[in-house]
Amino acid sequence: MTPANRLRALFLTPAAAVMLATLGVPLAIVATYSFLSRGAYGGVEIPWTQENYTRLLDPLYGGIFLRSAWISLLATVGCLVLAFPLALFIARSGARKNLYLALVILPFWTSFLIRLYAWMFLLRDTGLINTALEALGVIHAPLPMLYNEGAVLLGLIYGYLPFAVLPLYATLERQDPALLDAAADLGATPVHALFRITIPLSMPGIWAAAILVFVPCVGTYIVSDLLGGSKTVLIGNLVQNQFTSSRDWPFGAAASLVLIGAAIGMLLLMRKSREELL
Amino acid sequence: MKRALPLYALGAYLFLHLPLAILAIFSVNASRFTIWEGFSLKWYRAMFADRDLLESAANSLLIAVAATILATIIGTLAAYALWKKASPWLAGSLYLSLVTPEIVTGISLLAFFQWIFRYLHLRLGMHTVILAHVSFSIAYVVLVVIARLRSFDPALEEAALDLGETEFGAFYRVTLPYLAPAIAAAAMLAFTVSIDDYVITSLVAGVDSRTLPMVIYAMARRGVNPVLNAVSTVVVAGLGALILISERLRRTA
Numbered sequence: 001m002t003p004a005n006r007l008r009a010l011f012l013t014p015a016a017a018v019m020l021a022t023l024g025v026p027l028a029i030v031a032t033y034s035f036l037s038r039g040a041y042g043g044v045e046i047p048w049t050q051e052n053y054t055r056l057l058d059p060l061y062g063g064i065f066l067r068s069a070w071i072s073l074l075a076t077v078g079c080l081v082l083a084f085p086l087a088l089f090i091a092r093s094g095a096r097k098n099l100y101l102a103l104v105i106l107p108f109w110t111s112f113l114i115r116l117y118a119w120m121f122l123l124r125d126t127g128l129i130n131t132a133l134e135a136l137g138v139i140h141a142p143l144p145m146l147y148n149e150g151a152v153l154l155g156l157i158y159g160y161l162p163f164a165v166l167p168l169y170a171t172l173e174r175q176d177p178a179l180l181d182a183a184a185d186l187g188a189t190p191v192h193a194l195f196r197i198t199i200p201l202s203m204p205g206i207w208a209a210a211i212l213v214f215v216p217c218v219g220t221y222i223v224s225d226l227l228g229g230s231k232t233v234l235i236g237n238l239v240q241n242q243f244t245s246s247r248d249w250p251f252g253a254a255a256s257l258v259l260i261g262a263a264i265g266m267l268l269l270m271r272k273s274r275e276e277l278l
Numbered sequence: 279m280k281r282a283l284p285l286y287a288l289g290a291y292l293f294l295h296l297p298l299a300i301l302a303i304f305s306v307n308a309s310r311f312t313i314w315e316g317f318s319l320k321w322y323r324a325m326f327a328d329r330d331l332l333e334s335a336a337n338s339l340l341i342a343v344a345a346t347i348l349a350t351i352i353g354t355l356a357a358y359a360l361w362k363k364a365s366p367w368l369a370g371s372l373y374l375s376l377v378t379p380e381i382v383t384g385i386s387l388l389a390f391f392q393w394i395f396r397y398l399h400l401r402l403g404m405h406t407v408i409l410a411h412v413s414f415s416i417a418y419v420v421l422v423v424i425a426r427l428r429s430f431d432p433a434l435e436e437a438a439l440d441l442g443e444t445e446f447g448a449f450y451r452v453t454l455p456y457l458a459p460a461i462a463a464a465a466m467l468a469f470t471v472s473i474d475d476y477v478i479t480s481l482v483a484g485v486d487s488r489t490l491p492m493v494i495y496a497m498a499r500r501g502v503n504p505v506l507n508a509v510s511t512v513v514v515a516g517l518g519a520l521i522l523i524s525e526r527l528r529r530t531a
Contacts, residue, residue, distance in 0.1 A: 007449065008362045011356065012360075014351075014355060015368060015420070019372065026386035027386050029386065029389045033389060082293075088283065104294070109467070111491070111513050114510040115298065121301055124501070128300060219380065236379060260379075264374070267373055
């Protein structure tokens with residue numbers, strides 16, 4: 001081994017060891033558990049079975065999967081639609097680009113939990129919005145805005161909007177403004193140029209943004225728990241439940257594996273649509 | 279479109295920032311209800327009198343500092359190694375750690391810890407939380423550091439080697455100083471993701487390692503609470519300052 005290779009191997013080892021111990025082995029354990037039976041006192045037992053997976057197809061759980069996929073899809077579309085004009089604005093704002101971008105990144109790294117709590121503060125029955133509307137005489141009884149699927153959708157969009165803005169901005173910023181001048185010279189209106197040039201050229205960024213939003217939405221647990229109340233059960237809540245109160249680890253493991261499968265699928269899609277990050 | 283876009287952007291920024299600004303305003307409201315009754319710092323006083331909050335904040339800081347130091351060292355070394363030569367396995371697992379839903383990461387770590395604890399006489403506690411945080415922070419560190427390495431000229435290292443440095447010497451005295459701003463930025467990112475994590479932490483924490491997000495979560499689930507408004511304002515202001523510094527470091531880099 002050359003000294004360079006030895007140094008590289010030495011530098012790689014700690015990260016490889018941590019990832020193997022805290023990602024590889026745990027996922028292998030969960031995969032194994034998903035084929036075992038539920039133990040009498042929680043935990044897992046032999047015999048091996050596929051029953052945990054067939055149970056996922058039960059309409060009760062199938063419905064949870066569909067609802068998670070549907071609400072994530074709505075959140076993804078919502079984020080893309082809201083993020084695109086904002087990314088366009090930042091990309092075309094010249095010298096103040098960095099400031100405008102920082103204003104998007106700031107909430108992205110601020111406590112997610114607290115950002116959700118802020119919406120609880122606004123949406124609850126005695127929250128700011130209901131209090132204000134009642135004071136103005138617009139309504140006489142508080143609107144039920146919290147603890148429903150609408151609140152969950154709002155929380156997802158609010159939480160993951162920055163995830164959508166960043167990749168969209170990255171593609172838009174690279175586009176040559178001369179293309180738009182050329183389009184204008186050839187008689188295209190700005191709206192026309194937007195739909196015929198800017199958006200088609202942004203497709204890689206749009207896909208990346210969609211995946212970056214969709215993946216965490218599908219697995220979300222705290223958004224539905226805090227803003228959805230007990231009424232909105234998504235896959236994340238199902239998994240959490242099996243590992244805590246229901247103590248049905250094999251079933252929770254099977255549901256987790258489906259989530260992981262979806263995440264890996266998305267990852268492969270992303271690799272097609274984006275240049276390598278690592 | 280020229281005028282509509284800035285107007286839209288203003289609306290979008292209000293949507294992003296107004297909820298937190300409102301929370302900050304009501305954190306200094308004398309009333310516990312959503313009616314303005316005058317300025318008061320009583321919720322901040324109540325916050326500093328709450329032992330549960332202070333203890334969990336101390337736990338959170340300790341965990342975040344320990345996890346940040348470990349993840350930054352491990353991640354920086356890995357970024358350097360990956361920059362020298364790609365490693366599909368490590369890159370793949372780092373990507374996987376980024377896309378795995380937090381709840382799945384949490385339960386798989388819980389299952390893992392419970393499994394090894396059958397053979398070792400250990401329990402869930404600060405150490406398990408720190409290990410979990412190191413695990414999910416490494417990918418962030420690698421991403422930030424490797425981005426900086428992309429703009430580094432390998433000829434500088436070669437020059438150092440020609441001048442008699444060892445491989446490690448060239449890394450330590452030439453490359454590492456060049457990476458310093460990115461490493462600092464990466465450390466701050468790792469710190470913020472660590473100090474903010476609830477889902478994974480709540481699953482692998484023991485009785486002695488309740489963190490601030492866990493206490494915040496329990497309070498939020500019980501409903502709105504003016505003390506929580508004050509806590510939120512302090513956390514958001516602190517993290518915000520940290521992120522602005524980190525961004526500045528990354529850009530001046």
